[in-house]
Amino acid sequence: MIQLNTPLTEESVRSLKVGDMVELSGIIFTGRDAVHKWLYDGNTPPMDFRGGVIYHCGPVMLKKGGRWISTAAGPTTSIREEPYQAAIIERLGLRAIIGKGGMGEKTRQACQKLGCVYLHAIGGAAQVLAEAIQEVQGVFGYEEFGSPEAIWQLKVERFPAVVTMDAHGNSLHKEIESASGRKLAEFQAQARK
Amino acid sequence: MNTTQQKKLLEAFIEIIRKTxxxxxxxVLEAVQRGHRAEEKGSRADYALGIIENNIGLAKAKSQPLCxxxxxxxxxxHYPRKLDHSEIAKLxxxxxxAATKKGYLRQNxxxxxxxxxxxxNVGPGSPTLHLEPWAKDHFEIRLMLKGGGCENVGxxxxxxxxxxxxxxxxAGVKKCILDAAFQAQGKGCGPGILGVAIGGDRATGYLGSKEQFLRKLGDRNPDPLLAKLEDEALADANQLGIGPMGFGGKTTLxxxxxxxxxxxxxSYFVSVSYMCWAFRRQGAVVTSKGEIKKWLY
Incomplete structure (x- = not known):
């Protein structure tokens, strides 16, 4: 198990390889569809994202005794942000994206060029991942984007994930797809006989 | 129904939603555990399934949504035929x-x-209600909660x-099933379950594919040809190596x-629905007075 701490350095990110199991501690920011479009359109968030991490997540948030807590915080499907992600990594200096399902060619290339990784969280594990959130430190765009779409600043401790796209141009998604595709072709050919 | 019956039946609906x-x-829990045991210790698949099992335990203990x-x-x-179906739909x-207010369901x-x-969570088409009268004097109420990630890969x-x-x-149907498992990769939050309907039209095909999820995972298809097809397709799909979350591994389905x-x-349609590992499906026998008598799964 590899421990990662934010802010992430280019060196620490470049040392990761596809398939590595990691636990991330420090500050991460949620962002999904509305936020990605907003950032892509050139808007600047009020917080510093350098060396930072965006988490594709629409958490369930409750206010208890004047403080926000997250009661469910699993990843959402990342591929919807593919048109925007590469440009946002570059402009904001992101070092990691957390989500599920993997991303496409543009993001893979941006990760390689700029020194960023894609961390795959466990889809559906909303309770385990909410437990990794130690503190909700702030929110931006709550009114404009609504709670699930807002940028939530979260302090996390040992948030579990797997590196599925690294900063060397590798993608576990591509590897598994081509290996399973070869196996599928074998089965389909056998059935033809 | 008198007001006491209505109140009890409403409570039963809320409890079924909470538990589901x-x-x-x-x-499903046993299938997840079996899948976990099959994976190599220390592998990515083992890691993913370990987190999934923790999540299942936590959600139950906290009575909060699994996903x-x-x-x-x-x-x-199924409802006693002497009752008015519109009254049951309303409840x-x-x-x-009520379950949305309590946080058992997200505003979705x-x-x-x-x-x-x-x-x-109420509007045109939501919730989906399949209501069928029968001659018995109790209800059987089944519920499935099916997430968007897995619905998108159907x-x-x-x-x-x-x-x-x-x-x-x-043989052609089996090719469709394997292709569907391949196309989904890890995107449907695997290890998943495939519900398949052969035939029907485009609408009833998908409807039928979802109804397959009402069967228990360990049951045996009464049609020996379909039972054989299910066994073979499952065994082959698990050799594709896609694994939990698409991380690679032995348990793809x-x-x-x-x-x-x-x-x-x-026409000859093959309709395939994918259900994620967070396979939320429950049901109850509910008396005509609105009391939950027995859980069905």
Whole structure:
């Protein structure tokens, strides 16, 4: 198990390889569809994202005794942000994206060029991942984007994930797809006989 | 129904929703555990399934949604035929609104034109209610909560299908099933379960594919040809190596369930629905007085 701490350095990110199991501690920011479009359109968030991490997540948030807590915080499907992600990594200096399902060619290339990784969280594990959130430190765009779409600043401790796209141009998604595709072709050919 | 009966039935609906959202049924839990044991210790698949098992335990202990996407709300209800179906439908919707307020369901239903969230999970097409009267004097209320990630990877084939070389026979159907598992990769939050309907039209095919999820994972298809197809498709799919979350591994699917509907001579559809590992499906026998007598899964 590899421990990662934010802010992430280019060196620490470049040392990761596809398939590595990691636990991330420090500050991460949620962002999904509305936020990605907003950032892509050139808007600047009020917080510093350098060396930072965006988490594709629409958490369930409750206010208890004047403080926000997250009661469910699993990843959402990342591929919807593919048109925007590469440009946002570059402009904001992101070092990691957390989500599920993997991303496409543009993001893979941006990760390689700029020194960023894609961390795959466990889809559906909303309770385990909410437990990794130690503190909700702030929110931006709550009114404009609504709670699930807002940028939530979260302090996390040992948030579990797997590196599925690294900063060397590798993608576990591509590897598994081509290996399973070869196996599928074998089965389909056998059935033809 | 008098007001006491209505009140009790409403409470039963809310409890069925709570239990469905927070607790995996026993057959699914056992399948997850079996899948976990099959994976190599220390592998990515082992890591993913370990987290999934922790999550199942935590959600149950905290009585909170297993997954924040509490999904499409699909009710399958048998009710005593002497009762008015519109009254039962009204109570089901009320139950959904109450369960949403209590946080058992996320505010998850959006107007397709304006993008506005109803905030209650009630609107055109939500919840989906399949109501069927019967001669018995109790209810059987089944509920499935099906998340968007897995719904998005469902797929329908019209045979013959040239791309995968699938003809109009069971060998062709099996090719469709394997192709569907391949296309989904890890995107449907695997290890998943495939519900398959052979035949029907484009609408009843998908409907039938989802109804397959009402079967217990360990059951045996009464049709020996379909039972064989299910076994073979499952075994082959688990050799694709896609694994939990698409991380690679032995458990790509936990089940394949196939049913058949009559078709027009001109049509031959194979409709495949994917259910994620967070397979939230529960049901209860509810007395005519509105009391939950027994859980069905």
């Amino acid at each position: 959202s927070a607790e995996l049924p026993k057959d 924040q996407d509490t999904g499409s709300i699909l009710f399958y209800i 089901a919707r009320k139950g959904v609104i 239903s959006v107007d397709s034109i304006t993008g506005k969230n109803s905030g209650t 797929i329908q084939y019209s045979l013959p299908e040239g791309r995968i070389g699938a003809g109009r026979d069971l 936990m089940g394949v369930k196939v049913g058949a509907l009559n078709r027009l001579p001109a």
